[in-house]
Amino acid sequence: MGAEPNHEQMGKAIMVRFDSGTLLLDGLGARDVAPTPFSWDPRVARWRAPAAAYRTAITELHRRKIAYVDRARRYDEFQFVHRSVAEPRPYQREAIEAWKRAGRRGVIVLPTGAGKSLVAEMAIAEANRSTLIVVPTIDLMNQWYDILSASFEAEIGLIGGGYFELGAITISTYASAFRHMEKLGDRFGLLVFDECHHLPGSSYRHAAEMAIAPFRLGLTATPERADGAERLLADLIGPIVFRRKVADLAGAYLADYQLVKVHVELSAEERAQYEKARSIFRAFIESERIPLGNVEGWHLFIAASARSERGRRAMLAYREAKRIALGTDAKLRALTQLLARHRDDRVLIFTAENEMVYRISELFLVPVITHETPIKERRFWLEAFNRGDVKAIATSKVLNEGVNIPDASVAIVLSGSGSSREHIQRLGRILRPRPGKRAVLYELVTRDTTEEGISRRRSDQQADRERDPMAPWLW
Template sequence: MSVVRLTYEEGTIRVEGVDPDADGGRPEPGDVLDLPFVEYDPRSKSGRAPAFRYADLLARLGREGVEYEERVFETPTLRGLASTYELRSYQADALSAWRENGDRGVLELPTGSGKTVIAIKAIEALATPALVVVPTIDLLEQWHAELREEFDLPVGRFGGGVQSREAITVSTYDSAYLKAESIGDVFPFVIFDEVHHLGGEGYREIARLLAAPARLGLTATFERPDRAHEAIAELLGPVVYRTSADDLAGEHLAPYDVRRIEVDLTDEEREAYERNQETFVSYLRESGIDMRRGSDYQELVKRSGSDPRAREALLAKQRAREIVSNADRKVEELAGILDRHRDDRTIVFTAHNDLVYRLSERFLIPAITHRTGTEERREILERFRDGTYSRIVASNVLDEGVDVPDANVAVVLSGSGSEREFTQRLGRVLRPKGDGGRALLYELVSRDTAEENVAARRR
């Protein structure tokens, strides 16, 4: 085998110098050459490998003592990077675990535990151009400001109407998806914040098209119900460090309690709930559909497009869910909670925008939903941070991707059965309290309804 030359082209690694006749015959498209992940490309008369396999190729060449020329990255060393952060013990352990795994893998730590700090120290340690990929504009702005402050250098951004590339750049997933092929040989280090988003079929292409050998994923909850986390592990590496809110509570995060309060439906709500639930359950029973199987749920959705009874069943289920989520006695219970915690900083979470506005009007609480403009949301959160507001109410928009100021009480009136959602909401009240006090999360559940099963799943 002659000297192997590696270059980056259009989301792939071009491999020259590999014997195309290694299998004894004329090479054809799809032939696997004598390096892993490399197939023959007749157009260029060379081998091709997916860009994300670049680190694996280097490792194989090194193990076999093959001489090679590496022309994928021609990037400078970033000298003088030094942040002001000092890692806590578990943060240092997480960074060490990632480095020991060849600078690849996922860190799973609870919200409020300082995942951003670990990533900043990783950038500092590698001292190489880095791309940070985030799901929202809010997170893009937060990372951009944090990196500029810590490293005192220009920081690029892809997203929010700005396309500016620097040695350290922050991008939304959407922008990274559009640019991945053209920047695949620019950043040897890529960080995926809220990495569970990478499981989406389209977003996976970002990681596939980037050649970055160093890859770090950050999340509070890695596993996805659709098992897409397995694809993420192939693209970034496995979970190399994991800790929970329970592990950190008391020393690094606030100690906390979760109080579940059951409320009864009113007679009118109960009658409407039972009627809609029966419509839904009857259709499942007659059609043989088992909602515990995700494929069966998809079958129900598919049938609803042509079967009026399937559509009515889905609508009935939605109406039943709204009844229990927005139950009047939950609102009455919330009034008592807000009264007991009038001196605390409280966030109220719901699953429905209508309830957000209802609560905002009744209790004179600032409201945040997906309809809230960026500037208005920023102003509300800033006033919550400085103490002007002591409580806010929000739909799912605050679950992820927004820098929420410290609070010590959270009230969940409604939500999904997602463990990720519950973990994110709990994390909003877990940052250490200056007075050493405990954080408290209330979970309001409608008694004798399907919501009890939903609450059990997320716990």
């Protein structure tokens, strides 16, 4: 609670309170000067601000020596007993120190397998406030529950997956946090956003905006987004305060690794079909004067393709060319050779399309995990993989993040997007350290197709980031 109102100074009491994901000021009229984050709301004749402005507002009230009563805050202070058996690594300590210097707000960027969960535990122990950890999936929510239950002598709550239980430390999915923060935004002093690149999405960001939490931590291996919305993280969580890339930690803290690009050729029949489809697509793009190569151009193509029969044919041609390039039989022949080479290793096979995943499963008799896989079946296959009962799993995108498969040492990427984030996530799946382990990621690319250009652009983007790891806003 702030200082009691000084009636000689103000002539009236000021009260700050939480209201449905926002802050309201009681005791000031429309002609009074309110703290910077507030604007006048004539509907209720009050000054209103986003709940996320709580820290700024309270700081300004203190700086201006304005007496106030704080009725917004309903989170508690604790003395958490942190009993983690893991000794923090030097870079984890550096990350937390950087976060503290930034006022306990900011994003920490570490590769998959580098121990981001321990960094979060250290932040919780530093903040000693009611904490909400926000994660993208139910599987991750369950993983965090196990980790925190073992690391803290505190009640651990869950919101999502059929649970609604608040604890001293609570774990929620992004969807549930967005749904409930309007009512719960005053209950947490620390927000931890795991895989925080999800946060700037059009709806998820409101989970950060509707909470008063003065302390915030974002964790990710890859903050960059295709739509450029990662720039919003600075306001929602705080700036990037610490960043390490895979190459910084490989060998010492992550497994050594090798990246191998394998080029394959279309057959004569596939080449003829590919060129025919591409010519239809290119003719439409040129006639409509649509610039490709960025998200805006792609959106223009989608809109134009829906306006005419010729546009619809162009979209079908685009998909056909993509199907041929990504699903050529040459990739399956290369996969046969790679699986034979790594018959004793744990192998993850990644594709962009579910159709190819099921095709691989039928041809090579390996289990499949996609978004269609039931939770119990997914858990069964992951546990079998970790035990070594199965040596390979085929998947599309659902294993890009949020799974613990420490013994995976080989990744074979048959197809993917041009996103460097997806590449880093897939590489991260095989970098959990193990004595004598050397991980290898194979990328299969069809020569003389658009896939080759996409792979090259992604590699160029990644190289730029390796040269300048603290420049997050360039992609």
